[in-house]
Amino acid sequence: MNITPGPLLGQIQYPADLRKVSKEQLHQVSEELRQYIIDVVSVHGGHFGASLGVVELTTALHYVFNTPYDQLVWDVGHQAYGHKILTGRRENFHTNRKYKGLSGFPKRDESPYDTFGVGHSSTSISAALGMAIASQQKGEFDRQHIAVIGDGAMTAGMAFEALNHAGVSNANLLIILNDNCMSIDPNVGALKEYLTDITTSHTYNKLRDDVWNLLGKLPVGKRFTREMASRLEAGFKGVVSSSSNLFESFKLRYFGPIDGHNIIKLVDTLQDLKDIPGPKLLHIVTTKGKGYALAEQDQTTWHAPGLFDKITGEIFKKPVTTPQPPKYQDVFGHTIIELAEQNESIMGITPAMPSGSSLKFMMEKMPHRAIDVGICEQHAVTLSAGLATQGMRVFCNIYSSFMQRAYDQVIHDVAIQKLPVVFCLDRAGLVGDDGPTHHGAYDVAFMRCIPNLVVSAPMNEEELRNLMYTAQLPANELPFVIRYPRGQGVMPEWRQPFKEIKIGTGRKIRDGKDIAILSLGHPGNFVTEACKELLADGLQPAHYDMRFVKPLDTAMLHEIFQNFSKVITVEDSSLPGGFGSAILEFMAMNGYHAEVKMLGIPDRIVEHGKPEELHRECGYDAPAIAAKVREMLKSKITVIA
Ligand SMILES: Cc1ncc(C[n+]2csc(CCOP(=O)(O)OP(=O)(O)O)c2C)c(N)n1
Numbered sequence: 001m002n003i004t005p006g007p008l009l010g011q012i013q014y015p016a017d018l019r020k021v022s023k024e025q026l027h028q029v030s031e032e033l034r035q036y037i038i039d040v041v042s043v044h045g046g047h048f049g050a051s052l053g054v055v056e057l058t059t060a061l062h063y064v065f066n067t068p069y070d071q072l073v074w075d076v077g078h079q080a081y082g083h084k085i086l087t088g089r090r091e092n093f094h095t096n097r098k099y100k101g102l103s104g105f106p107k108r109d110e111s112p113y114d115t116f117g118v119g120h121s122s123t124s125i126s127a128a129l130g131m132a133i134a135s136q137q138k139g140e141f142d143r144q145h146i147a148v149i150g151d152g153a154m155t156a157g158m159a160f161e162a163l164n165h166a167g168v169s170n171a172n173l174l175i176i177l178n179d180n181c182m183s184i185d186p187n188v189g190a191l192k193e194y195l196t197d198i199t200t201s202h203t204y205n206k207l208r209d210d211v212w213n214l215l216g217k218l219p220v221g222k223r224f225t226r227e228m229a230s231r232l233e234a235g236f237k238g239v240v241s242s243s244s245n246l247f248e249s250f251k252l253r254y255f256g257p258i259d260g261h262n263i264i265k266l267v268d269t270l271q272d273l274k275d276i277p278g279p280k281l282l283h284i285v286t287t288k289g290k291g292y293a294l295a296e297q298d299q300t301t302w303h304a305p306g307l308f309d310k311i312t313g314e315i316f317k318k319p320v321t322t323p324q325p326p327k328y329q330d331v332f333g334h335t336i337i338e339l340a341e342q343n344e345s346i347m348g349i350t351p352a353m354p355s356g357s358s359l360k361f362m363m364e365k366m367p368h369r370a371i372d373v374g375i376c377e378q379h380a381v382t383l384s385a386g387l388a389t390q391g392m393r394v395f396c397n398i399y400s401s402f403m404q405r406a407y408d409q410v411i412h413d414v415a416i417q418k419l420p421v422v423f424c425l426d427r428a429g430l431v432g433d434d435g436p437t438h439h440g441a442y443d444v445a446f447m448r449c450i451p452n453l454v455v456s457a458p459m460n461e462e463e464l465r466n467l468m469y470t471a472q473l474p475a476n477e478l479p480f481v482i483r484y485p486r487g488q489g490v491m492p493e494w495r496q497p498f499k500e501i502k503i504g505t506g507r508k509i510r511d512g513k514d515i516a517i518l519s520l521g522h523p524g525n526f527v528t529e530a531c532k533e534l535l536a537d538g539l540q541p542a543h544y545d546m547r548f549v550k551p552l553d554t555a556m557l558h559e560i561f562q563n564f565s566k567v568i569t570v571e572d573s574s575l576p577g578g579f580g581s582a583i584l585e586f587m588a589m590n591g592y593h594a595e596v597k598m599l600g601i602p603d604r605i606v607e608h609g610k611p612e613e614l615h616r617e618c619g620y621d622a623p624a625i626a627a628k629v630r631e632m633l634k635s636k637i638t639v640i641a
């Protein structure tokens with residue numbers, strides 16, 4: 001389906017083309033860019049509201065700054081669709097987030113305009129500051145460095161680490177704080193309250209405007225000395241105490257708040273800021289989903305709505321004829337409520353993913369027992385540890401790849417102190433369209449090496465429920481990891497009575513001979529599918545769902561290695577250090593000898609695509625498992641034939 005850009009946008013391949021249009025035409029460019037994003041995302045999917053919210057900012061940035069020489073870093077990057085469309089990728093933007101197509105986030109090897117790879121939040125200020133300091137070292141004093149960071153991303157500690165440094169650097173850095181009061185869900189915390197105060201305080205803004213207008217009357221293009229600018233601002237501060245502004249307390253020159261949808265004001269402001277040296281912050285106020293009414297009204301749903309009818313706003317859902325299995329996240333969301341109703345010590349914590357993790361169900365039903373702490377994974381873990389010291393049984397739900405942010409906290413604050421925090425790592429394994437920044441590839445490797453931890457992976461929804469139930473029993477006093485994938489399970493009838501699972505025990509799914517297939521977690525269902533195929537060939541592989549990677553079911557492994565000389569391991573996690581490695585370690589440590597093949601995520605970066613495309617590419621989907629069995633049994637198959 002060919003999507004045609006508007007007449008002005010159709011003439012713009014790169015920012016150099018954009019800079020040929022008049023300032024007055026920028027309104028039209030912005031509207032055509034907004035419409036193009038709506039046209040493409042409605043048909044091809046992807047993130048939506050965030051890009052609409054920065055259409056004017058994106059246009060103004062590439063109009064005013066000499067990108068890519070002037071370096072622009074997008075925080076998270078889910079809002080960079082307009083950036084990609086204006087920087088040489090309009091014609092193939094329909095491949096966004098598709099297998100072998102454009103990445104859904106800025107990526108250095110995709111374009112020189114993508115100055116820094118993003119996907120995880122709150123990295124932009126550090127990265128842009130690094131570039132700015134490098135420019136100073138290289139004598140490139142005319143080079144501009146801009147970080148665009150949202151109010152959600154600004155809640156992360158890493159952003160403040162960068163502010164702390166930026167404020168005392170004399171780097172030529174412009175931080176643009178895109179304040180729309182939203183994260184994926186509504187933004188939370190004291191920073192959000194503060195930003196609301198300063199965007200609504202009339203006094204502050206009027207005075208700020210007076211100073212701003214005064215600044216604006218100075219000869220345009222005259223380079224401000226730090227002295228001149230600070231004298232002016234000192235006058236301003238005399239009236240409004242400097243403590244009224246958090247960013248000025250970090251020694252940044254603060255400007256705004258201004259309307260982030262007023263393209264002329266943005267252009268004029270950015271032009272002026274180019275002439276002000278040193279670290280500065282421009283605070284803009286925008287609406288997430290701007291220009292598409294439904295996306296403005298329901299900003300969480302329209303953060304990433306899927307495919308939709310752009311005229312009616314109907315979001316397309318897969319037609320369902322038979323009862324569908326639930327998403328694993330929803331099984332978590334409903335189960336934690338059931339458990340919390342039985343166990344009053346249970347609490348739920350999420351770092352900014354109430355909807356994505358489905359902890360929102362508990363937040364709605366038990367608001368005092370489920371907390372969104374903002375994009376603050378490190379804080380989420382140590383808060384959970386603090387709660388656990390007081391007898392609370394905390395389910396800390398963090399996407400596997402976002403958990404990477406809080407690795408030391410798991411060791412230092414939870415494992416060493418043997419605090420029984422339950423880590424529910426959603427999005428474990430290859431997540432699909434979000435690609436390598438979001439694949440939960442490494443949690444088996446980085447969690448199983450930590451002493452005192454239990455590390456488990458359910459093969460289906462019932463198993464997830466039983467692992468959650470087991471983890472919160474008083475008898476379990478250890479930190480407990482339960483990792484599960486994005487998307488649906490396999491059991492429409494998932495809500496079964498709880499059963500305690502003996503920690504460190506696996507399940508024999510089917511008896512067999514000649515070869516044993518050992519799986520961890522959801523990929524056990526790929527093995528089940530493969531076995532159906534193999535049975536038809538007269539082969540009889542045994543299948544074990546090992547369920548725990550720490551502690552391993554050693555009794556089961558002794559039985560396996562005493563009866564099978566050929567073993568395959570299957571996992572949706574990194575082969576180096578993962579589940580298969582654990583099995584090899586067991587085999588070697590116990591003096592067994594067998595032919596072992598490990599199927600899982602290879603030791604390389606796996607790009608984006610549909611999960612099934614990626615499982616096939618990495619060689620652990622059902623056909624690949626069946627093929628590996630046939631390959632290992634080829635001598636026997638010859639005999640059978
Ligand atoms: C470390 C990390 N945690 C969580 C996320 C998930 N996430 C993606 S976008 C987003 C909200 C970002 O809010 P904001 O920065 O205000 O951008 P907006 O969507 O409002 O434009 C979150 C929580 C992430 N990308 N990285």
Ligand SMILES: CC(=O)[C@@H](O)[C@H](O)COP(=O)(O)O
Nearest residue numbers: 076078119304356427434486
């Ligand atoms: C940009 C970002 O990090 C989030 O929007 C993420 O894409 C959400 O992932 P899910 O769609 O798996 O919840």
Ligand SMILES: [Mg+2]
Nearest residue numbers: 150151152182
């Ligand atoms: Mg926001």
